[in-house]
Amino acid sequence: MADVTIKDIATALGMAASTVSRALRGSYEINEKTRARVEEYAQKVNYRRNTVAQSLREKRTRALGVVVPEISNNFFSEVINGIEDEAFTRGYQVMIFQTHESFEREKQTVQQLYERRVDGLLISLSGQTTDIEHISRYKKDDLSVIYFDRVPEDENVDKVVVDSFEGVYQAATWMIQNGKRKIALLTSPPDIYITKKRLAGYAKALEDNGIDYDEKLIKYCGFEPWEAHDAIKDLVKNHQPEGFITCADRLTIDSYEEFKKQLTAGNTPLVPFFGFTNINVAHLLDPPINAIVQPAYEMGSRAAKLLIDKLEYNDRKHLGNRRTVPLPVEEKLKTHLVINFTT
Amino acid sequence: MADVTIKDIATALGMAASTVSRALRGSYEINEKTRARVEEYAQKVNYRRNTVAQSLREKRTRALGVVVPEISNNFFSEVINGIEDEAFTRGYQVMIFQTHESFEREKQTVQQLYERRVDGLLISLSGQTTDIEHISRYKKDDLSVIYFDRVPEDENVDKVVVDSFEGVYQAATWMIQNGKRKIALLTSPPDIYITKKRLAGYAKALEDNGIDYDEKLIKYCGFEPWEAHDAIKDLVKNHQPEGFITCADRLTIDSYEEFKKQLTAGNTPLVPFFGFTNINVAHLLDPPINAIVQPAYEMGSRAAKLLIDKLEYNDRKHLGNRRTVPLPVEEKLKTHLVINFTT
DNA sequence: TATATTTATGCAATCGTTTTCGTAAACAAC
DNA sequence: GTTGTTTACGAAAACGATTGCATAAATATA
Known part of the structure; x- marks a missing residue:
């Protein structure tokens, strides 16, 4: 049977649709x-409101769009977890993409989300994205946006990020402090905003301890596993670092994999390995991996709350209160270290 | 500025809205x-169609609802990955919850999804769910449903599952074959459908090899980490199994954790550990873990395709073709073993 | 030239809810 | 008993896009 509508109820009960709507x-x-x-x-007749009609009428969907590079990545799925929880308790629903x-796909997705008239958007940019015109x-009135994790450099947008400078530092x-001086750093491509922060944290730590900065210990890698593998091979072969720091979830796994291989082959001594990672089994690896853990869940819930x-707030402004445009917000969350490997 | 609508274009160009709609x-x-x-x-005016209005008019949203117990779980996020890819290429969008x-939350979510008029639903039941009246x-005409992974026993529904019997077998x-006879099995609560399948696979393997089934080597665990921990402790202390098989993603991690602890403490010899798990670092663990890998991505894409x-098909039937009600489908996907640990 | 047929467009209803604006009926005040 | 006020409800117009039906203009046919 077709759905029962408010009008059906009205006719059945001999009243007007408006009355039913109001009653409900x-x-x-x-x-x-x-x-x-x-x-x-x-x-009795199992009536369910039709959200589509309601959205059309009210010009709002109570839906939020979420766009991330990859769902099956511990970090992002934890973020989504946070987003979903906050949204759920506030009566919003979440569409995830x-x-x-891929930049192309990001563009398409954002457009679709807009066409669906989601009330707001939470997005972590793709690796290929360099500007955010799309x-x-x-x-802003049509689509509020909060960026998280992979954010644009733009000053005029709201964002939630992790303090990567501090994390790497x-x-x-x-x-x-554990006596290492030749520390390799594997990070994202050089022109990305976040890369600069990480490099700065690394450089500052060295500087504060009177250690020379050696360009050759820095490797920039994209998203392909071989990039991490090659980087590790080269470092091990030519520079014998006394420790490794890697700066992204995928990157960490990929480099660790190669590091372990090199270790087993006897090409490198056992040295501490630090990763920006949220995998929940870091302590079960051998050798254990030290983690710079990002508060992923919190990042999600904060971003959602902000949005x-x-x-x-936007709604309230229609009530005629004088409108003070809120300044763009940048929330910076702290990482914390989890030490599984001790020298 | 408010959105530009089809009517705006019509007025601007001096034609009727219908013409614009058709042209577009x-x-x-x-x-x-x-x-x-x-x-x-x-x-020029950056017109974007309003999907909400379109959905109302066309009585379909081109949106699919996905409900899983937990997003941040490798298995489920991989499934979602598969769903999303299939949906995307077929022009559907996906709402994930x-x-x-929690049964209560499941019920609420399904209702909300229905109210949003998603065209279909893909769901893996919560641990508390015992019947599917909700x-x-x-x-069926209003909401097509495909169950996956955690499916109801009901014969009359469409589902995509993994051949757990075969996997455990x-x-x-x-x-x-590796000489183990006292094999511990950690699995889900006893009255669940899937538990029975797993037990049967285990029992059959023993039987085929003339080994007696020992009830004491079987442990039933829920979702709490301590349940797995206790199970392992008890097994190690009282039965010294020559191998472990665990039957769920969370359960695997939790029991492995305790197993490793017991191993380090010298309470158990190094024995093979098999897990139903999709973690992507199984080979990096020490001792490495053998995995019964479920084709998660494929499960997702198959389920989405089915839906x-x-x-x-439902659409086509309105064209007046005589309607043959399709029988409920049960797709059973094969697991495969990944051996990281050799004796 | 009159009629039939295309071709291209407009009109208006519809999808299901919400909301503004009325307005009868009931009640209160004087 | 006339004039306000509530109280409780109905009528109708949105929201934006789609589509069946009607029709004017253009073309083809007789």
Whole structure:
């Protein structure tokens, strides 16, 4: 049978659709008895409101779009977890999409999300994305956006990030305190914003401890496993680092894999290995891996909270309160070290 | 500025909304010149169709609902990956929700999804779910459903599962071929459908090799880590198994953790450890873990394909072709063993 | 030239809800 | 008993896109 609509209920009960609508949403101007009748009947015929119609009418969907490079990545799935929880408790629903690191797909996805009229967007940019015209072309009134993790450099957008400077600084400092001076750093491509932060944290730790910065210990890698493998091979062969720091979830696994291979082959001594990683089995690896853990869940829930707050603020502004445009927010979350490997 | 609508374009170009609509969707009955004018103008004013309105009118959303216990679980995120890819290429979008193993939340979520008028639903049941009235109460015409992984026993529903009987059978057989006879099995609670399958596979492998079935080597665990920990402790202390097989992703990690602890403490010899797991670092663990790998990505894409095929079949039926009700489908996917540990 | 047929477009209803604006009926105030 | 006020509800117009039906203009046929 087709769905039962508000109109059906109205006819059945001999009243107007508007009355049923009001009764169902508990309007104060409906008589208690009428409300009870409507509710009872609605229950009986298993009425379910049609959110599509409601969204059209109200010009809002109570849906949020989430765009990430890859869902099956511990970090992102934890972030999504956080987003979903916050959204759920605030009565929003979440549509999730992945770009597979493709700019084209990101562009398409954002457009589709806009066409679906999601109320807001939470996005972590693809590896290929260099500018955000494809996102910012939508008016802020039409689509609120919060960036997280992989954010644009742009000053005028809201974002939630991790303090990578601090994270790398801490990891490098730990290395140095444990007597290591030749510390290899594997990180993302050089022109990305976040790469610069990481490099700066690394450099600062060295500087603070009077160690010379050696360009040859730095490797820039993309998303292909072989890039990490090659980097490790080269480092081991030509520079024999006394410790490794890797700066992304995938990168960490890929380099660790090769590192372990080199270790087993006897090409490198057992040295500490630090990774920006959220894998939940870091302590079960052998040799264990030290982790710079990003508060992924929290990043998600904070970003979602920020977005929803913004949406509800936007709503309020229509009530005629004078509008003070809120400044762009940048939330910076702290990483923490998990030491599984001790020298 | 508010969105530009089809009507806006119509007024601007001095034509009717219907003409614009037809031009935009490339109807054959629109003059080439008119179409070009409309398209050019639409482009210019950055027109985006409003999917909400379209969905209301067409009575379909081209959205699929996905409900899983937990997103941040390698298995499920891989499944989602598969779903999303298939859906994307077929022009559907995906809304993802998690139940956190709660029946109440599952019920709420399914209802919300229905109210949103998703065209179909892909669901893996929560740990607390024992019957599916909360799902099947929606008429099949209104909401097509495909179950995957954690499916109901019901014969009348479509599902995609893994051949757990075979998976466990193979793992147990491998153990036996490697000279192990006292094989511990850690699995899900006893009354669940899938548990029975797993037990049967285990029992059959023993039987085929003339080994007695020992009830004491079987442990049933829920989702709490301590349950796995306790199970391992007890097994090690009282039965000294010559091998372990665990039957779920979480369970595998939790038991392996305790197993490793016991191993380090010298309470158990180094014996093979088999897990139903999709973690991508199984080979990097020490001792390495043998995996019964489930084709998670494929499970997702198959389920999505099944669902979309069904939806499009349902559409066709309105064209008046005589309707043959398709029988419920059960697709059974093969697991495969990944041997990282050799005796 | 009158009629039939295409071709290209407009009109208006529809999808299911919400909401603004009325307005009868009931009640209160004087 | 006339004039306000509530109270409770109905009528109708949105929201934006699609589509069946009607029709004017252009072309073809007789």
